[in-house]
Amino acid sequence: MSPTHTRAATAAAIALLWITGPVSAHAPGNHNAHGNALTQAGDTVIDAFDAAVSHDLPHTLTIPQSAHDDHARQAPLSLTVIAPLPVTVNLPDGRQAHMYEGELHGAPVSITRSPERLDITEVTADGVSVISFASGQPSGDSSRWPDVRTTTRRQEASGHPDNQENEEDDVLDDDTVPPPTAEADISEPIEFMLVMHDEIRASRTPFIHARYVAWWLSDLKKNVLPYDPVVLSYVSTPSLSDVPYGHPQMLSDWGARVGQYRAERGLRHTWKRFYILLTDGDPVKGRLGVAMPSAGVAAASLQARYRTLAHEAGHLLGATHRDGLTQWGSWLWPCQTNMRSPDAPLLHNCYVYSPANMARIARHVEYMGRPPAD
Secondary structure: OOOHHHHHHHHHHHHHHOOOOOOOOOOOOOEOOOOOEEOOOOOOOOHHHHHHHHOOOEEEEOOHHHOOOOOOOOOOOOEEEEEEEEEEOOOOOOOOEEEEEEEEEEEEEEEEEEEEEEEEEEEEEOOOEEEEEOOOOHHHHHHEEEEOOHHHHHHHHHHOOOOOOOOOOOOOOOOOOOOOOOOOOOOOOOEEEEOOOOOOOOOHHHHHEEEEEHHHHHHHHHHOOOOOOEEEEEOHHHHHHOOOOOOHHHHHHHHHHHHHHHHHHOOEEEOOEEEEEEEEOOEEEEEEEEHHHHHHHEEEEOOOOOHHHHHHHHHOOOOOOOOOOOEOOOOEEEOOOOOOOOOOOOOOOOOOOOHHOOOOOOOOHHHOOOOOOO
């Protein structure tokens, strides 16, 4: 068996371990012969969801009309929970959220079940649509969040219509930072530490996850790294979350903070662990996202387009602007893949990596963060 096949088999076994075991501690509900969860009188959508995922998937739930804002629909929405995603999502309070692959009336969605809520994320031509249910509530809230049009935001901020966002120089490297070691335990997951700056309240975590993270994490696991366990942790630690930003040296300062954090906790600087700072403003003036792959660090603004976090994370995993694409998307209009640069504000997000960048990321992982040069 080749090394590549051996690694894939080993990773598949590890991924299986990450998704086995009970995914819900709730008591089973009633199901019909077709695997549809039946909501009893007094049950909430979350009750039905928890009952469904405690059984074999897929299962289909019915979301009541009051749970969404599309008044043109006369029938309730049909939510099919297809399978759990082999990812671990750690919340700031130490608890975990679970993610699932699903379909909402046939359209792909990412489902996140956190301790007090259920969020269903669907990417659209204009942005992100989220249906949310809180524990104990019989109906939910539906929100449609249009994507940020970067050029418009830049004009408002600067007053200069030609001052457009440019991602061409968002990757920086520092020769003083030692490269990450390749000696990481094969059983260790790939880990993203999303550090929320002090200005971002921890209570915004579900909101941030549903809009910026859920769709990206789902695509990464289903289509890019299906055999590799992934952990994503939301962190609010004073030694990291209070770093000043908005100045030219921000990324170097951020890398130094992360290095000190690792040293104090005896953490190795391996190719499997990345630190991404989430900010409300530009991490570096005029840049909505920046990355330093050699240090395993990046920063992304929550005022940016939804693909910006995926873009900077892509750099940490070896993806390049060169392999980004503009292509025809699902909405009969051209779209840009996650790594496409410079940004074209009139085009939609594709919400995926291009095939070439998917291959780059897989190669980056295959060679433990040190793929051979092209």
